[in-house]
Amino acid sequence: MNRVYVCSCFGVTEKQVKEHADAGACTPRQIASACKAGTDCGSCVRRIQAILGRGNCPRRELVDQGMPALTAETVAELQEAA
Structure with a gap:
């Protein structure tokens, strides 16, 4: 399996x-x-920005209001509850 690491500090x-x-x-x-990616040495932040791109974010309005995005765990919990 070929894994491309973005953040080597946290794998x-x-x-x-x-x-x-x-x-x-x-x-x-x-x-x-x-x-935790980007919270130690910070060298991966630009790569993360590139992955996220400059496209539209469906949650941009909430982000601009200071609301956090859902974590993958929260999304999984919501899907299980549905």
Whole structure:
């Protein structure tokens, strides 16, 4: 299996960052809240920004209001409850 690591400090892969983004994380800070990527040496923050891109974020209005994005765990819990 070919894993592309984004954050070597915490062993976070590109796939994990994309999964958190799909779950609603729109900023590097929200990615950091979900998996710690970018919180140690910080060298991966630009890579995380590139993965997130500059596209539309479905939760941008909530982010601008200071509301955090859903973590992957929260999304899984909501799906199980449905």
